[in-house]
Amino acid sequence: xxxxxxxxxxxxxxxxxxxxxxxxxxxxxxxxxxxxxxxxxxxxxxxxxxxxxxxxxxxxxxxxxxxxxxxxxxxxxxxxxxxxxxxxxxxxxxxxxxxxxxxxxxxxxxxxxxxxxxxxxxxxxxxxxxxxxxxxxxxxxxxxxxxxxxxxxxxxxxxxxxxxxxxxxxxxxxxxxxxxxxxxxxxxxxxxxxxxxxxxxxxxxxxxxxxxxxxxxxxxxxxxxxxxxxxxxxxxxxxxxxxxxxx
Amino acid sequence: xxxxxxxxxxxxxxxxxxxxxxxxxxxxxxxxxxxxxxxxxxxxxxxxxxxxxxxxxxxxxxxxxxxxxxxxxxxxxxxxxxxxxxxxxxxxxxxxxxxxxxxxxxxxxxxxxxxxxxxxxxxxxxxxxxxxxxxxxxxxxxxxxxxxxxxxxxxxxxxxxxxxxxxxxxxxxxxxxxxxxxxxxxxxxxxxxxxxxxxxxxxxxxxxxxxxxxxxxxxxxxxxxxxxxxxxxxxxxxxxxxxxxxx
Amino acid sequence: xxxxxxxxxxxxxxxxxxxxxxxxxxxxxxxxxxxxxxxxxxxxxxxxxxxxxxxxxxxxxxxxxxxxxxxxxxxxxxxxxxxxxxxxxxxxxxxxxxxxxxxxxxxxxxxxxxxxxxxxxxxxxxxxxxxxxxxxxxxxxxxxxxxxxxxxxxxxxxxxxxxxxxxxxxxxxxxxxxxxxxxxxxxxxxxxxxxxxxxxxxxxxxxxxxxxxxxxxxxxxxxxxxxxxxxxxxxxxxxxxxxxxxxxxxxxxxxxxxxxxxxxxxxxxxxxxx
Numbered sequence: 001x002x003x004x005x006x007x008x009x010x011x012x013x014x015x016x017x018x019x020x021x022x023x024x025x026x027x028x029x030x031x032x033x034x035x036x037x038x039x040x041x042x043x044x045x046x047x048x049x050x051x052x053x054x055x056x057x058x059x060x061x062x063x064x065x066x067x068x069x070x071x072x073x074x075x076x077x078x079x080x081x082x083x084x085x086x087x088x089x090x091x092x093x094x095x096x097x098x099x100x101x102x103x104x105x106x107x108x109x110x111x112x113x114x115x116x117x118x119x120x121x122x123x124x125x126x127x128x129x130x131x132x133x134x135x136x137x138x139x140x141x142x143x144x145x146x147x148x149x150x151x152x153x154x155x156x157x158x159x160x161x162x163x164x165x166x167x168x169x170x171x172x173x174x175x176x177x178x179x180x181x182x183x184x185x186x187x188x189x190x191x192x193x194x195x196x197x198x199x200x201x202x203x204x205x206x207x208x209x210x211x212x213x214x215x216x217x218x219x220x221x222x223x224x225x226x227x228x229x230x231x232x233x234x235x236x237x238x239x240x241x242x243x244x245x246x247x
Numbered sequence: 248x249x250x251x252x253x254x255x256x257x258x259x260x261x262x263x264x265x266x267x268x269x270x271x272x273x274x275x276x277x278x279x280x281x282x283x284x285x286x287x288x289x290x291x292x293x294x295x296x297x298x299x300x301x302x303x304x305x306x307x308x309x310x311x312x313x314x315x316x317x318x319x320x321x322x323x324x325x326x327x328x329x330x331x332x333x334x335x336x337x338x339x340x341x342x343x344x345x346x347x348x349x350x351x352x353x354x355x356x357x358x359x360x361x362x363x364x365x366x367x368x369x370x371x372x373x374x375x376x377x378x379x380x381x382x383x384x385x386x387x388x389x390x391x392x393x394x395x396x397x398x399x400x401x402x403x404x405x406x407x408x409x410x411x412x413x414x415x416x417x418x419x420x421x422x423x424x425x426x427x428x429x430x431x432x433x434x435x436x437x438x439x440x441x442x443x444x445x446x447x448x449x450x451x452x453x454x455x456x457x458x459x460x461x462x463x464x465x466x467x468x469x470x471x472x473x474x475x476x477x478x479x480x481x482x483x484x485x486x487x488x489x490x491x492x493x494x
Numbered sequence: 495x496x497x498x499x500x501x502x503x504x505x506x507x508x509x510x511x512x513x514x515x516x517x518x519x520x521x522x523x524x525x526x527x528x529x530x531x532x533x534x535x536x537x538x539x540x541x542x543x544x545x546x547x548x549x550x551x552x553x554x555x556x557x558x559x560x561x562x563x564x565x566x567x568x569x570x571x572x573x574x575x576x577x578x579x580x581x582x583x584x585x586x587x588x589x590x591x592x593x594x595x596x597x598x599x600x601x602x603x604x605x606x607x608x609x610x611x612x613x614x615x616x617x618x619x620x621x622x623x624x625x626x627x628x629x630x631x632x633x634x635x636x637x638x639x640x641x642x643x644x645x646x647x648x649x650x651x652x653x654x655x656x657x658x659x660x661x662x663x664x665x666x667x668x669x670x671x672x673x674x675x676x677x678x679x680x681x682x683x684x685x686x687x688x689x690x691x692x693x694x695x696x697x698x699x700x701x702x703x704x705x706x707x708x709x710x711x712x713x714x715x716x717x718x719x720x721x722x723x724x725x726x727x728x729x730x731x732x733x734x735x736x737x738x739x740x741x742x743x744x745x746x747x748x749x750x751x752x753x754x755x756x757x758x759x760x761x762x763x764x765x766x767x768x
Contacts, residue, residue: 031319033337034340037333039639040639072277072283094642095645098649099650102651104653109662114666116659116663129670130666130670190660193668194668284641285644331637338629338635353527356626357618360618377528378530378611378615420630420631
């Protein structure tokens with residue numbers, strides 16, 4: 001019968017197609033495994049060599065790439081071959097932040113202390129008090145630590161940047177307000193000063209108020225992206241050749 | 248109106264569910280990327296640490312495992328964690344030009360099996376079971392392969408070193424936990440674990456737990472640099488003069 | 495006696511040569527790993543279940559094996575012989591009527607301990623085989639060939655205490671204060687100044703006068719007195735040496751009298767022995 005024959009033909013064709021689909025699916029699994037296990041990107045020739053003869057490598061790769069598109073891992077073309085890679089938008093996950101506790105250097109600690117007590121203070125003033133030039137790195141570290149910020153610029157020749165402490169400075173050191181920093185008498189009383197103190201040594205009244213002082217003017221926008229001006233040379237902090245004492 | 252209120256509630260609930268599903272889908276991508284990137288099994292704790300807080304790691308891993316089941320690459324539970332591995336049934340294809348890992352000698356394999364099933368175990372106990380002296384080289388090979396580690400020292404005369412298996416042993420042999428060792432039930436029923444252990448201390452199951460047993464004490468620092476104690480002479484494995492029968 | 499397992503005579507160049515020059519025949523006991531391994535093999539020939547083997551028969555087979563090897567003048571390792579001796583002892587115990595229960599384990603106990611030991615070895619052999627048959631990483635299954643390692647970004651977290659901060663500040667201020675010592679400018683009447691002044695005065699000192707009286711004129715503050723006196727004294731000594739002044743002192747630490755020399759000379763006289 002005609003219908004029977006047609007049915008038989010149809011059924012045969014369908015069987016063949018099913019068999020082919022099954023084979024393709026199996027080849028997909030193999031290609032997927034090969035691509036996963038390979039240390040280097042695999043070219044289509046590499047794949048063809050490893051897969052059973054008759055595998056349609058081009059279609060396999062396309063199918064796998066489509067299958068993985070939008071997923072956490074994508075099949076991408078790299079160096080002429082194909083390789084699985086973490087999806088680009090998830091690359092941030094592939095890095096791990098390790099918080100590494102680090103002790104502040106003595107130079108940084110001293111600079112921070114001067115900023116805290118003498119703020120608003122310029123770099124030249126810090127250097128004047130410390131008697132050595134302050135490296136850019138030291139102030140950078142303190143800014144990075146979130147304890148020191150750029151306040152403004154001093155209304156003075158050269159308009160130097162003024163530094164001050166931040167709220168996070170207060171948090172870290174357990175201070176309620178900058179005024180809670182102990183004064184000279186308290187420092188003496190707590191034994192921080194040893195021996196005789198020269199007369200006339202004064203500890204200023206620091207201010208970390210957001211409002212600028214009269215002798216300060218605001219920073220320009222650009223200042224925030226170039227936070228540390230280079231004042232003269234950047235000598236090593238602990239270098240012997242600090243600035244000569246200016247009497 | 249009642250119908251309106253109900254509709255509003257329904258719509259709200261559905262929005263919430265959609266948002267959750269989206270979040271889960273995004274977490275799936277992230278977990279997939281993390282698991283795919285790592286060559287070693289990741290524990291659920293590892294994953295939780297990397298994923299956004301609130302990610303339901305257990306469900307994520309289950310979903311991914313289900314998603315990849317039957318594929319060329321599967322997510323399998325190994326060494327207490329999860330890892331992607333090529334499907335086991337494709338081994339014939341993968342092995343084609345893989346450099347065959349150094350075949351373990353029978354002595355090494357038996358020694359490894361004794362360590363695995365009998366851990367924590369001393370060298371004397373290994374020798375007792377095998378009926379021959381165990382060469383230093385055999386244990387060295389297993390330690391080098393990363394499958395056997397020095398655990399501690401037995402609280403017994405001579406304080407012999409105790410050996411156990413590593414996480415990488417589990418990973419290599421496709422085991423999730425030491426309790427999954429094949430044929431463990433049979434060995435349990437056989438009184439195998441009674442061994443030579445002093446009565447009363449007999450622990451019926453192998454343990455690769457990091458925690459030392461009651462009859463173990465920690466290694467000293469020096470032990471790690473001189474991993475194999477020399478118990479008497481170091482005879483060659485295949486040497487004719489094994490330990491005399493100690494019955 | 496036929497032993498099932500082949501006994502290979504290993505006569506390759508590893509074979510040791512005996513002292514009498516005759517090559518020793520080494521029994522490669524078919525890869526047996528010691529007497530226990532050999533026993534296990536013999537036992538397996540008896541029964542599948544090691545719990546039902548006859549230790550007596552096993553001992554006899556083992557002893558027969560060893561004797562056969564000896565008859566063929568094969569060298570057997572010592573522990574094979576030790577095991578043979580022990581099995582011979584066990585065999586005799588098993589055959590003799592059991593003595594009343596003493597301290598020693600009975601022959602039956604010894605036999606079952608041996609059977610247990612063989613079973614243990616057999617079990618671990620099976621376990622080792624099962625372990626080897628597992629799908630192994632790098633052989634049967636593979637991990638990601640190109641793992642993407644987790645990059646580690648270290649973020650420094652600076653630590654400092656208020657104590658450190660205050661200590662640093664105080665130390666800094668103190669150091670700075672100490673390093674900036676301002677020396678008070680000392681008023682010094684230099685030797686040159688003193689000489690000039692004295693030279694101008696010499697002309698007036700026609701009669702003896704006390705040096706101090708002159709000095710007083712130049713001394714404005716007590717702090718200057720020492721430097722003025724010292725410089726003036728040095729200058730007068732110099733002038734006296736040049737013969738332009740006469741000096742006189744009546745006692746130690748007494749006032750110093752001076753007057754112009756009677757004949758001032760225009761040029762200083764060179765010292766005879768300077």
